[in-house]
Amino acid sequence: METVQPVSNSIQFIGCNDRRLERFENLFPLPNGMSYNSFFIDDTKTAILDTVDSSVTLQYLENVKYVLKGRDLDYLIINHMEPDHCANIVELAKLYPNMKVVGNATTFEFFEHFYPNFDLKPNYYLVKNKDELSLGQHTLQFVFAPMVHWPEVMFTYEQSEKILFSADAFGTFGAMNGNLFTDEMDYGEYYGDACRRYYANIVGKYGKQTTRAMKQVAKLDVAMIAPLHGPIWRSNLTYILDRYQKWASYTPEKPGVVIPYGSAYGNTASAVDYLAAELSKRGVEDIRIYDVAKTHPSYIIADIFKYSHVVFASITYNSAIFPAMQSFLDEMAQLMIKNRQYALIGNGSWSPMSSKLMGEFMANQSGWTNLADTITLRTTMAEDQKVTLNALADTIAQSIKAETVTN
Numbered sequence: 001m002e003t004v005q006p007v008s009n010s011i012q013f014i015g016c017n018d019r020r021l022e023r024f025e026n027l028f029p030l031p032n033g034m035s036y037n038s039f040f041i042d043d044t045k046t047a048i049l050d051t052v053d054s055s056v057t058l059q060y061l062e063n064v065k066y067v068l069k070g071r072d073l074d075y076l077i078i079n080h081m082e083p084d085h086c087a088n089i090v091e092l093a094k095l096y097p098n099m100k101v102v103g104n105a106t107t108f109e110f111f112e113h114f115y116p117n118f119d120l121k122p123n124y125y126l127v128k129n130k131d132e133l134s135l136g137q138h139t140l141q142f143v144f145a146p147m148v149h150w151p152e153v154m155f156t157y158e159q160s161e162k163i164l165f166s167a168d169a170f171g172t173f174g175a176m177n178g179n180l181f182t183d184e185m186d187y188g189e190y191y192g193d194a195c196r197r198y199y200a201n202i203v204g205k206y207g208k209q210t211t212r213a214m215k216q217v218a219k220l221d222v223a224m225i226a227p228l229h230g231p232i233w234r235s236n237l238t239y240i241l242d243r244y245q246k247w248a249s250y251t252p253e254k255p256g257v258v259i260p261y262g263s264a265y266g267n268t269a270s271a272v273d274y275l276a277a278e279l280s281k282r283g284v285e286d287i288r289i290y291d292v293a294k295t296h297p298s299y300i301i302a303d304i305f306k307y308s309h310v311v312f313a314s315i316t317y318n319s320a321i322f323p324a325m326q327s328f329l330d331e332m333a334q335l336m337i338k339n340r341q342y343a344l345i346g347n348g349s350w351s352p353m354s355s356k357l358m359g360e361f362m363a364n365q366s367g368w369t370n371l372a373d374t375i376t377l378r379t380t381m382a383e384d385q386k387v388t389l390n391a392l393a394d395t396i397a398q399s400i401k402a403e404t405v406t407n
């Protein structure tokens, strides 16, 4: 059965959901599935914006045939040439051999890498930044947004209805639940964290490029934002635009302390719990403690995008940083998060190395400020180390107070 919903009188949502997939990009847990959005514009000329993942092809083709009602497809616009959106280009080209495929030079370069045995060249409709394409009543304008989140990405702005088709920007993890628009649900409650986790982990590295794209968007009169994942924005656009402004500039949303730790036998965990309790006694709110060997890094990274301070605590493991912590630090560093304050706690029973190694690692991260001398535990927290941990709690609490006053 078709799963098509009206976005407006002449635009239909023809996207599909996958609630079985365990991990997006084979990395990120999807507790509530994923949506792959695609849109159909019914005009003198017919157009589809982006296709969907191969896991939902059958449903998708049913939706496409339903909305076209036997008409030919004139244009397929490719805003993003990543497999979760481009997997059905060839399927559509086989069904609608006359369709023009709209993309930029990089889009077509990627297409030829992905599908070397399918000649789509006769169908290419090459566009440049700001080019326009009239469908009749509707006019599409292509706004290039390179590296949000791949090089070929473009947004498509539909001028008559003022809809920004925003590719991966402003999207979220999580399948759709029938309601198409963010104002038909408690978005913050259901998608708020998932949307941050999506941005931080998928687009997070490309803050500069996202800021540049947002400047382009600011010049447009946008009434609706239709991303490629998750619900559509037609009201309270400032909610998502403000969040993107913060995330793209690596500005913490609020003061708070994230404490990722790596511990084999619980002594480091216990020291971290002690520190967190001391922080709380000093009035610090929003403390988040995570075991890096247990919690998926994407959740911790999302919280580091949200909060201002981080304490990394790790045991030494075979003369190195605990592997789960090393892996976490590597993943975090790839995203080039900045403007955070941090402190370190190491541990080692006979030849502690993690303090030194984490110190070297963090010194190489630009935009991170070290708040205090690194504390080194020797297996368990000694009674006299209470003083040191209390002093660290003082330093962090003072820094947070200063930040709260500045904000």
Ligand SMILES: Cc1cc2nc3c(=O)[nH]c(=O)nc-3n(C[C@H](O)[C@H](O)[C@H](O)COP(=O)(O)O)c2cc1C
Pocket: 262, 263, 264, 265, 266, 267, 268, 269, 315, 316, 317, 318, 319, 320, 347, 348, 349, 350, 351, 352, 353, 378, 379, 380
């Ligand atoms: C497999 C393994 C390897 C370790 N390697 C080292 C090491 O190379 N140097 C060291 O000083 N401590 C080493 N330790 C001790 C830990 O760094 C840590 O002090 C100990 O596990 C207690 O902390 P925890 O209860 O938080 O795990 C190792 C521990 C384990 C389990």
